[in-house]
Amino acid sequence: MTDHAEATVRRVMADEKFKQAVARLDADHDRIVADIIRFTETEAPSFNEDTRAKAWAEEARAHGLRDLEIDAEGNVTGIRRGIGNGRLICVAAHLDTVFPAGTNLKVRREGTKLFAPGIGDDTRSLAVILGWLRALDAAGISTRDDILFVADVGEEGLGDLRGMRHLFGQGRYKDRISAFITVDSPNMEKIVTGGVGSKRYKVTFKGPGGHSYGAFGLVNPMFAMADAVARLGQVKVPSKPKTTFSASVTGGGTSINAIPDSVWTDFDLRSEAPEALDRLEATFFALIDAAVAAENAARSVDNGAVVAKIEKIGDRPAGHTPETNELPRFAEAALNAHGIETSFEYSSTDANIPMSLGIPAIKIGSGGTGGRQHSLEEWIDVEKEASVKGMSAGLATVLAVAGMV
Secondary structure: HHHHHHHHHHHHHHOOHHHHHHHHHHHHHHHHHHHHHHOOOOOOOOOHHHHHHHHHHHHHHOOEEEEEEEEOOOOOEEEEOOOOOOOOEEEEOOOOOOOOOOOOOOOOOOOOEEEEOOOOOHHHHHHHHHHHHHHHHHOOEOOOOEEEEEEEEEOOOOOOHHHHHHHHHOOOOOOOOEEEEOOOOOOOOOOEEEEEEEEEEEEEEEEOOEEOOOOOOOOOHHHHHHHHHHHHHOOOOOOOOOOEEEEEEEEEEEOOOOOOOOEEEEEEEOOOOOHHHHHHHHHHHHHHHHHHHHHHHHOOOOOOOEEEEEEEEEOOOOOEEEOOHHHHHHHHHHHHHHOOOEEEEEEEOOOOOHHHHOOEEEEEEOOOEEEOOOOOEEEEEHHHHHHHHHHHHHHHHHHHOOOOO
């Protein structure tokens, strides 16, 4: 850890205004919990985040963010101005969850634990960011840099980071953001400095089809698909950089007594390194071709051959912010100063996009603890002391990066 990072964080935390901000977080804790519950019970499946976006925007407007808007992709953006002539630092949390419309989102409380789908990933962070805004204003804290607060869409699954792609590709701030922090999920021990890249494909295998008895001997796209899955399972990938693959979802066919004319499987390919992901992708394409060729050679193609249609359904770029960069060092110093032992890791988050563009980016937690993400029994613990400590460490990180003055 650099002396500069430690010294900057110590200065921030020793400032009376920061102490006032922490006191406001403590006093506002019940309100933050109420916001968590309210936002959690507002549906926000990927591609349908509008209602939650409007609710968050209303709160952000009440906290005085400038240039507040919902952009063309659905992201809520607003700026807290610095003293001038500084950079633009982005702090984000994502609006969407993995759960489809109609999921029961009613929050259940057991002591200090709250249970509900999506409550930790990433609804808690949306409420925490609003808590930070109130604390900054109550304490009268100024920063050198402008801070762009974003509640973004499309982080999960097939959302494919569409909110971040727009923000950094077509949005009004696309050429201005100098550093990026995404606040995602409660636990703070892991600081994400590496973005796991992924390529996702739906492969549809088609053939002539026919009666399973009467047309026996014709090519069967199910056999080709099964062969492709089996071939993928035998691929050797490196452990460093960590590289993985999965055949994840499948379907097709019409009847038990019919050779299917169409079957499909979704595939997920991932790696910490772009080069390793590219090699895995090339191997994947080759084995699809080989499986199709093998089936067409094994059975009759008199009524038509098996063909494979490969459709890309997801493409998340890999990236990395060096741990020697001041951004992760500030986060490490701030969390360590709050008694939180940290380590750096790779994950797939909104930070992938700026990392891939060479913009320093990290992911930090929102405070407290949680678990069972992406399950109906997802939970967070809102025990006050741990929650306030985590929120304070996150706020100290933001202020160290943005230059508290």
